[in-house]
Amino acid sequence: MRPPVLYPLFAPITSLPGLGPRLGKLAERLTGPHVADILWHLPTGILDRANAPSIAEAPEGRIVTLTVRVDGHMPPVQRHRPYRVRCTDHTGEMELVFFHVKGDWLEKKLPQGAMVVVSGKVERFNGLLQMPHPDHFAPVEEGAPPQEVEAVYPLTGGLNPKPLRTAIQAALARAPDLEEWQDPAWLERQGWPTWKAALAGAHDPKGEKDVNPLSPLRQRLAYDELLANQLALALVRWHQRRLAGRATVGDGTLRTRIQAALPYQLTGAQAQALVEIDADMAQPERMLRLLQGDVGSGKTIVALMAMATAVEAGAQAALMAPTEILARQHAESLADLAETAGIRLALLTGRDKGKARQQVLDRLASGEIDILIGTHALFQEDVAFRDLALAIIDEQHKFGVHQRLALATKGRGVDTLVMTATPIPRTLTLTAYGDMDVSRLMEKPPGRKPVVTRAAAADRIEEVVERVAAAIKTGQRVYWVCPLVDESETVDLANATLRHATLMERLGGCVGLVHGKMKGAEKDAVMARFAAGELSVLVATTVIEVGVNVPEATIMVVEHAERFGLAQLHQLRGRVGRGERASACLLLYTAPLGETARARLDVMTSTEDGFIIAEKDLELRGAGEVLGTRQSGLPEFRMADITVHADLLATARDDASLMVARDPDLETPRGQALRVLLYLFQRDEAVKTLRSG
Numbered sequence: 001m002r003p004p005v006l007y008p009l010f011a012p013i014t015s016l017p018g019l020g021p022r023l024g025k026l027a028e029r030l031t032g033p034h035v036a037d038i039l040w041h042l043p044t045g046i047l048d049r050a051n052a053p054s055i056a057e058a059p060e061g062r063i064v065t066l067t068v069r070v071d072g073h074m075p076p077v078q079r080h081r082p083y084r085v086r087c088t089d090h091t092g093e094m095e096l097v098f099f100h101v102k103g104d105w106l107e108k109k110l111p112q113g114a115m116v117v118v119s120g121k122v123e124r125f126n127g128l129l130q131m132p133h134p135d136h137f138a139p140v141e142e143g144a145p146p147q148e149v150e151a152v153y154p155l156t157g158g159l160n161p162k163p164l165r166t167a168i169q170a171a172l173a174r175a176p177d178l179e180e181w182q183d184p185a186w187l188e189r190q191g192w193p194t195w196k197a198a199l200a201g202a203h204d205p206k207g208e209k210d211v212n213p214l215s216p217l218r219q220r221l222a223y224d225e226l227l228a229n230q231l232a233l234a235l236v237r238w239h240q241r242r243l244a245g246r247a248t249v250g251d252g253t254l255r256t257r258i259q260a261a262l263p264y265q266l267t268g269a270q271a272q273a274l275v276e277i278d279a280d281m282a283q284p285e286r287m288l289r290l291l292q293g294d295v296g297s298g299k300t301i302v303a304l305m306a307m308a309t310a311v312e313a314g315a316q317a318a319l320m321a322p323t324e325i326l327a328r329q330h331a332e333s334l335a336d337l338a339e340t341a342g343i344r345l346a347l348l349t350g351r352d353k354g355k356a357r358q359q360v361l362d363r364l365a366s367g368e369i370d371i372l373i374g375t376h377a378l379f380q381e382d383v384a385f386r387d388l389a390l391a392i393i394d395e396q397h398k399f400g401v402h403q404r405l406a407l408a409t410k411g412r413g414v415d416t417l418v419m420t421a422t423p424i425p426r427t428l429t430l431t432a433y434g435d436m437d438v439s440r441l442m443e444k445p446p447g448r449k450p451v452v453t454r455a456a457a458a459d460r461i462e463e464v465v466e467r468v469a470a471a472i473k474t475g476q477r478v479y480w481v482c483p484l485v486d487e488s489e490t491v492d493l494a495n496a497t498l499r500h501a502t503l504m505e506r507l508g509g510c511v512g513l514v515h516g517k518m519k520g521a522e523k524d525a526v527m528a529r530f531a532a533g534e535l536s537v538l539v540a541t542t543v544i545e546v547g548v549n550v551p552e553a554t555i556m557v558v559e560h561a562e563r564f565g566l567a568q569l570h571q572l573r574g575r576v577g578r579g580e581r582a583s584a585c586l587l588l589y590t591a592p593l594g595e596t597a598r599a600r601l602d603v604m605t606s607t608e609d610g611f612i613i614a615e616k617d618l619e620l621r622g623a624g625e626v627l628g629t630r631q632s633g634l635p636e637f638r639m640a641d642i643t644v645h646a647d648l649l650a651t652a653r654d655d656a657s658l659m660v661a662r663d664p665d666l667e668t669p670r671g672q673a674l675r676v677l678l679y680l681f682q683r684d685e686a687v688k689t690l691r692s693g
């Protein structure tokens, strides 16, 4: 339960003054639904108004605040001309310039002869100083002139700075005093203020220094956020460890059989990963390991080998994939090997219903199934194993931390291996997994030919179609990706459907279409026909992005490549170059290209190394956007920026693990304060793992 002291921060932001229903909605989309969220919305810059002593001394081209006398109103004599207000002081004259003025409100607001404060950018025009559309203008007696330094916030269309600022100020006023959760000695060494003072200061910058991410204010806030992240991960992990584990050791019989049936040798990297996994499984503690391998690096066979060990030890194993298609693909690609080795393997997905499903469940419970492959359907309560010893979760970044670990509760001392194809830079691995042990497959299976990658403007599509036509004549297979371009699914679908139709016209009936709106079974059927070679071209929205393995596919065409992130492009390209033949990736873009889009395409054409690409991605887009975190489930930070706060992240990790070692149930005074921090950043799940959570 969230502590009452935080209640004001979790009221809806529409409870803040200035945010009615309409603006409230806009603000919510911009910052998030709670008062706390608007507090995390920090300024990205400042507006520095020079206080000019007089008209003659006002610096041209700058935003200044001046006190002047209204000398006369000059409404436009013709349409489309500006409305001018002449002002003077003892040093000279200037004009305020307004467009589209209706009625006489300006005359009322700035009465003739009144002393007024005006603020805005000044420029000289025909020798006369003027201020077009001042952003502040009011009689002197109407109160405070604008602040000299103002925070500038990221905005969204329809939401002006004023109401946002009012709401943020009100949110600040509601911020409670909280017990300090940082180590006092560390705070003092860093020279950081309290949480509340840091927030107040960040929203009231006195100069550029206060919007710098390395300022003490900003560092303090970033560190709070990172610490909450790292502490939550450390607690979940501690909790996992606290549950008893088991030592799982195989005798190698099944593995030997699998190895004998494999048409290839394991790579050094695969063998090394298995050594690490075996060592973990043999320990009486629970394994929690991440198997990170670039696209096509051969994670699936590593998974099978690990599961074979569990089976050799007389127990069961489960492999969970994020989509139906992938679960099926895993089951199909492993079925023969498993059968040869004498392992009983079954598939369970959300599509299995009734009798068939019940049969699988019965066999699972009685131990007649050794390996169960499936989707999140494996989580369902009635899925019970006789003795689950190893849970493998593929592409887990689609699953949250807790989902990842939920599978482990279906057995006794279950070891967990998570597999990801997303090449995450080391720093980001930390934020997503904390201090998880990592095995990396840095090496690809031998014999892979490089994928020749080219970027071309979309008007060269005819050449691309020619090339595709020639390729399919020689038995090659082609992916053609039409991305989600529009916000509206119907329009997106229309794009893919249209492309499908035009390609059919040119290439005949060998062109298939799959998209996210299709039913699972329909999708599978099309995919299966493509895998079997009945279809030569597969037009797809991004459903093929992750994990599909059709080694005969040699050409990947991506339309609107400029709209994809680097990691996505890398994933897409990873669908080809998986067999013996030379492959190509054609990135079609719509000109003109922005600077970042151009840089992204350059990276794609210059390297195939997923880890380099991920690092570049981090550089080009900032951590918040890397890998399309929004869809990926990687944590998004509001105040921390991994590209600049990497050191803080490492410290937060150490701090968190020290804290968990000393006070695993967060019962000391600092522990109690840290609980509040966890709630503040909505890591409620982590608190639940505590003994008295």
Ligand SMILES: Nc1ncnc2c1ncn2[C@@H]1O[C@H](COP(=O)(O)OP(=O)(O)OP(=O)(O)O)[C@@H](O)[C@H]1O
Residues within 6 Å of the ligand: 264, 265, 266, 267, 270, 293, 294, 295, 296, 297, 298, 299, 300, 301, 420, 421, 445, 446, 546, 547, 548, 549, 551, 574, 578
């Ligand atoms: N040691 C090896 N030598 C040759 N081929 C291999 C080796 N290991 C795996 N392969 C083959 O490489 C292909 C890709 O393997 P797999 O599907 O496991 O990749 P992956 O790591 O899951 O990649 P992705 O995440 O992109 O799906 C498969 O066709 C597999 O049979």
